[in-house]
Amino acid sequence: MLDREQVRKVALLARLQITPEEEAKLALDLGNILDYIRQLNELDTQAVPPTNRALETVNVSRPDQLSICDQREAILQAGPAVEGDFFRVPKIL
Amino acid sequence: MTSAPLEYEAVIGLETHCQLRTATKIFCACATEFGSVPNTQVCPVCMGYPGVLPVLNQKVLEYAVKAGLALNCQIAAQSKFDRKQYFYPDLPKNYQISQYDLPIAYQGSLEISDPADPQRSKRIGITRLHMEEDAGKLVHGGSERLAGSTYSLADYNRAGVPLVEIVSEPDLRSGAEAAEYAQELRRVLRYLGVSDGNMQEGSLRCDVNISVRPRGQATFGTKVEIKNMNSFNAIQRAIEYEIERQISALEQGEAIVQETRLWDDARQQTLSMRVKEGSSDYRYFPEPDLAPICLGTEVLDQWRSDLPELPAAKRRRYQEVLGLSAYDTRVLTDDLEVAQFFEATVAAGAPPKAAANWITQDISAHLNREKLKLADLSLTPTALAEMIQLIEGGVISNAAGKEILPDLLTQGGSPKDLVAQKGLGQVSDPLVLQEVIARVLTDNPRELEQYRGGKTKLLGFFVGQVMKATGGRADPKLTNELLRTSLAAAVAQS
Ligand SMILES: [Zn+2]
Numbered sequence: 001m002l003d004r005e006q007v008r009k010v011a012l013l014a015r016l017q018i019t020p021e022e023e024a025k026l027a028l029d030l031g032n033i034l035d036y037i038r039q040l041n042e043l044d045t046q047a048v049p050p051t052n053r054a055l056e057t058v059n060v061s062r063p064d065q066l067s068i069c070d071q072r073e074a075i076l077q078a079g080p081a082v083e084g085d086f087f088r089v090p091k092i093l
Numbered sequence: 094m095t096s097a098p099l100e101y102e103a104v105i106g107l108e109t110h111c112q113l114r115t116a117t118k119i120f121c122a123c124a125t126e127f128g129s130v131p132n133t134q135v136c137p138v139c140m141g142y143p144g145v146l147p148v149l150n151q152k153v154l155e156y157a158v159k160a161g162l163a164l165n166c167q168i169a170a171q172s173k174f175d176r177k178q179y180f181y182p183d184l185p186k187n188y189q190i191s192q193y194d195l196p197i198a199y200q201g202s203l204e205i206s207d208p209a210d211p212q213r214s215k216r217i218g219i220t221r222l223h224m225e226e227d228a229g230k231l232v233h234g235g236s237e238r239l240a241g242s243t244y245s246l247a248d249y250n251r252a253g254v255p256l257v258e259i260v261s262e263p264d265l266r267s268g269a270e271a272a273e274y275a276q277e278l279r280r281v282l283r284y285l286g287v288s289d290g291n292m293q294e295g296s297l298r299c300d301v302n303i304s305v306r307p308r309g310q311a312t313f314g315t316k317v318e319i320k321n322m323n324s325f326n327a328i329q330r331a332i333e334y335e336i337e338r339q340i341s342a343l344e345q346g347e348a349i350v351q352e353t354r355l356w357d358d359a360r361q362q363t364l365s366m367r368v369k370e371g372s373s374d375y376r377y378f379p380e381p382d383l384a385p386i387c388l389g390t391e392v393l394d395q396w397r398s399d400l401p402e403l404p405a406a407k408r409r410r411y412q413e414v415l416g417l418s419a420y421d422t423r424v425l426t427d428d429l430e431v432a433q434f435f436e437a438t439v440a441a442g443a444p445p446k447a448a449a450n451w452i453t454q455d456i457s458a459h460l461n462r463e464k465l466k467l468a469d470l471s472l473t474p475t476a477l478a479e480m481i482q483l484i485e486g487g488v489i490s491n492a493a494g495k496e497i498l499p500d501l502l503t504q505g506g507s508p509k510d511l512v513a514q515k516g517l518g519q520v521s522d523p524l525v526l527q528e529v530i531a532r533v534l535t536d537n538p539r540e541l542e543q544y545r546g547g548k549t550k551l552l553g554f555f556v557g558q559v560m561k562a563t564g565g566r567a568d569p570k571l572t573n574e575l576l577r578t579s580l581a582a583a584v585a586q587s
Contacts, residue, residue, distance in 0.1 A: 013374055015180055052173055052379035060384040064115050064152035067122035069136035076132060085131035086232065086246035089182035 002031040100308045101343070103336045104316075105265035105301060106220075109278055110256050111288050112227065112296035113156045119226050119255035120147030120190065120383075127294045131232075131248035139226075139253035141186030147382050149174075153255040154197075154386065156287035157224045159396050160257055161198025163281050163403055164219045171387055172197045174224075174380040182247055183228040191258075193377040196223035197386065203261075204405045205277045208269040211419060214405070217274050218262030227254040251295075263302065263313070268332035272325045275299050280404045284429050292323050299328055304349070305339045314339070315349040319363055322356045331356040335363050407432060415445040424453045434467050437474030443481040451477060455495065459502055471505030472498075480508035487568055493517040521568035523575060526559070529567070530579050533558040545584050552576060 007027045011018050018026065069075075081088035118125055121138035138145045161168055175193035201219035206212075229249035259278065265271045279290035279297055290297045299322060304314035319335055322328045334356075339349055354363040402410070404426055411422040425435045431452065438448040456477075460466065480501065483489045489497075489512055497511045512518050520526060533555060534541055544551045552573075559572050 013178070013376065052385065053381060055384070057384045058387050061149040061151040061154060062122075064117050064150050065122060066116050066124055069123060071137065072133060072135065075135055075137070075140055081244075083246060085133075086248060087132070088244050089231070089247045091233070091243055091245045092182060 002027045002034065099344075101305045101336075101340050102308045103266055103303060103305050103332070103339075104263045104313055105267075105271050105303045105332060106263040107261045107265065107271060107274060108300045108302070109259045109261075109275065110227075110298045110300075111160075111259065111278075111282055111290065113153055113255040113257060114286070114288050115150055115152045115156070115255055117150055118253035119150050119153050119224065120253060123253065125254045126250075127296075129250055131246075131250060134250040135252070139185070140249060147190065147380075149383060149386075150255060153224055155396060156255075156285070157197050157222065157257050158388065158393070159285050159400060160259070160282060160287055161201065161222045162393075162397050163285055163400055164198070164201040164203055164222065164259070166198035166201030166219060166222060168198055168388060168393060169195055169386075171195055171385060173385040174383045175377045176380050177375045177377055179375060181228070182245060183231050183249075183252070185229065185249055185252055189226060189228065190380055190383070191225035191377075192223035196221040198222040203274065203277060203281070205270070205273045206408075208267070208273050211423070215264075215270070217264045220260040220262050222257055222259045225256050225258060227251050227256050268329035268336070271301065271332050272329040275328055276325055277404065280427065280429075284401055284403055286401075292325075295323075298323075301328065301332060301335075303332060303335050303339075305336060305343065314343075315351050317349065317351065318353045320353060320355055320366075323358070327356055327358055330361060331363055334361065338363065401429075411445075415439075417445060417449050421449040421453055424457070425449060430467050434474055438477045438481070441475045441478035443478040444485065447481045447485065448477065451481065451494075451498075455498055456502070459499075470502055472501045473505070476501055476505065476508055483508055483512060487519055487521050487570075488512070489517050489519050490565070490569075492565075493519070516564070516566075518566065519568050520563050520566045521571055523571065526567060526572060526575050527579075529559055529562050530555075530572075530575055533562060534579065534583065541583060544580060552580065555580070 004023050004027050007018075007023050007030065010030075011023075011026075076082050076085075076087070079087040112125075115125060117123060118134075118139055121136050123136050123139055124134045126134065138147055158168055172192065172195045174190050176188040177191045177193070178188045180187055199219075199221040201222070202216045203219060204214050204216050207215050229247050229252040232246040232248060261274065265274055275297075279288075282288040282297075283290050288296060292298075301319040301322070302316050303319065304316040306312070306314040317335065317339070319331050322331050335354070342349060350365075353366045355366050356363050407426045408422050411417045411425060412419065417425070424431070426432050435445075435448055435452050438452070439445050456467075456470075456472070460470075480494055480497065484491055484494050493512065496517060497508060497515065500506070500511055501508060520529075537555075537558065540551050540554055544555075555576050556569070556572055559567050559576065560569075
């Protein structure tokens with residue numbers, strides 16, 4: 001089970017605005033999801049190294065070679081607001 | 094009864110962010126150039142578009158590992174990237190790709206010279222070194238001063254620029270030590286060629302963690318973080334200010350608040366910066382889009398063998414092998430470019446002490462006066478060595494060297510040619526000098542007579558006459574010798 005205080009904290013960290021009704025519902029839903037995953041606790045994983053990633057590739061890298069993206073205008077225009085060469089963003093103090 | 098005032102000691106650690114000198118960003122092919130038109134060095138990857146795939150820049154890995162090796166670190170057998178989640182308008186993805194529990198390098202140390210006694214050195218522990226991406230830049234501009242302004246302007250050219258974060262152990266004890274550590278760290282990174290360490294352009298940024306405690310106390314006091322210092326001098330002064338502030342708070346019975354403070358350079362003090370509660374819950378998790386890193390011994394051996402001689406080793410060699418003073422050593426090794434110029438001059442045949450003198454004195458003075466770098470000069474190490482050899486070999490005087498140096502610095506060319514052109518070659522041919530001496534004695538019969546009469550102090554007068562006759566180019570030692578012989582012969586004749 002997840003309490004409503006925990007739901008509010010997660011919502012704050014994710015910048016989600018939720019109503020008190022949603023809080024109750026999410027506490028239940030998220031609690032159920034966690035309970036489902038908790039079934040794994042039945043297994044003894046003491047000797048199993050943590051899996052950070054599902055794929056087994058290692059050392060994937062690329063050469064330090066410049067390639068200029070030609071999508072600048074499209075990227076700028078996709079922003080919520082633009083002023084000159086800049087994105088206009090909310091001021092955070 | 095009064096008790097002795099408590100003696101305090103500061104406990105200081107530094108977190109240094111350093112931009113790696115690559116052509117492209119850490120996970121995409123965008124340029125990293127400083128000062129370009131805003132938002133011209135961006136692409137879907139560094140702007141955090143859904144569905145894009147970041148791929149690690151090989152040079153970033155190589156440079157980070159080389160920095161780790163140079164700092165005597167262990168290189169991780171297994172390393173990976175993680176997402177550090179937080180919301181801020183300078184972060185397009187709402188998370189920063191960094192390294193959390195498996196940094197690429199850890200448990201190292203850096204040797205610095207003790208500012209209290211430059212003859213001694215001190216080892217500062219390095220906790221870890223990890224790779225991460227930089228954030229964008231927010232410009233508040235004129236709007237900031239307007240009351241009620243509700244927005245900032247974002248430039249993401251810097252978002253995704255490769256950084257290494259280097260965390261020191263809390264081994265530093267004073268502002269001067271911390272500044273020395275930061276400078277030595279920059280020197281090492283510049284020697285390696287992995288960073289330009291330019292503080293004005295933000296390629297090197299230091300955050301300080303600092304607490305004070307009564308001397309002898311084993312536990313640490315409450316620590317405060319200081320940010321926003323953009324010179325080594327500011328690091329030193331911010332720490333000195335903070336030590337005073339914390340001690341006087343403790344002495345007045347106040348508790349130190351764990352917080353982040355900003356250094357205000359104009360007011361020369363640290364100011365509390367309010368941070369929202371709970372905002373430091375970064376919920377790190379492994380970055381699923383980037384493969385883990387497992388470096389083999391071959392590549393590690395290769396990179397280790399690429400490492401140049403590092404500043405501390407160079408300083409030791411200059412003093413112990415080349416016999417230079419502590420001062421010359423420090424001036425020559427501070428900048429790799431200067432050290433390389435010096436070494437090339439010595440390799441071209443100049444004695445180390447003479448080469449050091451010319452570089453740290455006349456040449457440095459010229460560079461400072463004209464605000465130039467060694468690379469801007471027309472003088473080559475080979476030409477400097479040739480000039481020094483002309484002096485050492487008695488072909489020209491030290492004064493003649495100083496006379497041709499300005500031309501060599503600005504026009505370049507061969508010192509031998511310049512000496513011939515300006516007629517500055519020292520006259521050291523005994524036959525030529527004998528002729529001059531004979532003429533001087535004939536032209537000055539009165540003085541010769543007085544000399545014969547016992548006024549031997551006139552030797553100086555004759556030397557002067559020979560110098561005058563040769564335009565100051567007569568070899569002084571040889572002139573003295575030959576004159577003594579000629580005068581003795583003249584006395585014997587009479
Ligand atoms: Zn990009």
